[in-house]
Amino acid sequence: MANTKSIHGEWSSRFAYILAATGSAVGLGNIWKFPYITGENGGGAFVLVYLGCVVAIGIPIMMAETLMGRRGRQSPINTLGTLATEAGANKNWHYLGWMGVIAGILILSYYSVIAGWAIAYVFKAIFGGFSSDSVVIKQVFDDLIANPKQLVFWHTVFMVATMSVVMRGVKGGLEKAVQFLMPALLALLVLLVGYAMTTGDAYFQGLSFLFSPDFSEIDSDAVLTAMGHAFFTLGLGMGAIMVYGSYLPSNVSITRTSMYIAGADTIVALLAGIAIFPLVFANGLEPGSGPGLIFQTLPIAFGNMTGGWLFGVLFFVLLVFAALTSSISLVEPVVAWMVENKGFSRVKASVISGFVIWLLGVCVALSFNIWSEFKIFDKTIFNFLDDLTAKVMLPIGGFCIAVFAGWIMQQKHVREELDLPDAQFEIWRFLACYVAPGSVFIVFLHVLGVF
Ligand code: PFF
Secondary structure: OOOOOOOOOOOOOHHHHHHHHHHHHOOHHHHHHHHHHHHHOOOHHHHHHHHHHHHHHHHHHHHHHHHHHHHHOOOHHHHHHHHHHHOOOOHHHHHHHHHHHHHHHHHHHHHHHHHHHHHHHHHHHHOOOOOOOHHHHHHHHHHHHOOHHHHHHHHHHHHHHHHHHHHOOHHHHHHHHHOOHHHHHHHHHHHHHHHHHOOOHHHHHHHHHHHOOOHHHOOHHHHHHHHHHHHHHHOOOOOHHHHHHOOOOOOOOHHHHHHHHHHHHHHHHHHHHHHHHHHHHHOOOOOOOOOOHHHHHHHHHHHHOOOHHHHHHHHHHHHHHHHHHHHHHHHHHHHHHHHHHHOOOHHHHHHHHHHHHHHHHHHHHHOOOOOOOOOEOOEOHHHHHHHHHHHHHHHHHHHHHHHHHHHHOOHHHHHHHHOOOHHHHHHHHHHHHHHHHHHHHHHHHHHOOOO
16 A cells, blocks of 8 residues: 555544545435435435435545555545556546535535525524414515525525635644534434324335335436435545545545445435425425425424424534535645645645635525526536536536546555455446446436436
């Protein structure tokens, strides 16, 4: 194994890395996005395709991305440049790092706006804004997103929080932020699942929606959405895990940690689904009602249960923290690059990148209200950025990462990093060389109507 270290520091332990990488993976994607896209795409069959993508594409690419980061030990742009040189390949591979940096910036611009909704809901919970009436709850949500000032304000609060953690660097900022959050979030989700069980028939309706596949609901766009979501939820395809991998001590097993991270991420998403869909059915709501889904369902649960006030506050606080541990990984690639190549301090790099992302985020916030008629390719700014990143940039990034680790890097180096017995190494190679890139390619061809 290459016994090198990153100039930005290193995780203090294997556990610290698992927490941080799980923090990057578990976020709004699991609790906010997974339920609503599952609702929009008909349930069970979509969930199955998504799970298949996590196993066959996500885990091998996560391993590829981590091993590349650990071998390169720099921001994704420079890591790709270094590794390409080491492999005697074309230097242009570093543009893949650039695509990742840009994807991170675009994702965070809308991610922060949604995280802002969650912060707004912390205050709604504190001041008793939740009720058991689904009509009132829907109105609360509609009023929030119709209000540009509030959206911009909460988005600003979230961006400031993100950049202040990032400024503090690997150990000081990133590690500390995730230590208590994950277990607490899991506990609250389990509580919500417990509440969902009290909805009687609706509980079983919810489970059956999530787990009985009806493949007639699935078209090629749904498959692309599921695949794109596998990248998004695991935080793959844009260098976030690569940059975290670059801070990974040399003796940690990449395979095992990747499995833990993907496992934890999947459990959180499924728990969120199990908590939410019974509420959807119990209250006669529409599963496909879009990005507002959790904001229109969970407050009903909190409005109904004893102690719901406290749990509501706690839940949204934890959701904001989960978003924060993801958002810091979205900007880390560009911040690390600015420090390496521009000689900026972490503080300066954070302020500059944070400002650009904030500005873009303001446009996203306005796309929910006063700019809702402004369309790019027939989509609002929010929908356009979401589709562009999750359905195009991350899968293309993931495809190239798999190709790079599987075909371009010297397999001797890959072997050193993965440190697996031969048979297991061959399985990984098969997935990274053929299955993962092949699946992305086929899904793209299908969506483009080639067959
Ligand atoms: N995985 C995060 C979530 O599910 O909320 C979002 C994310 C983080 C996407 C890091 C991409 C990324 F590189």
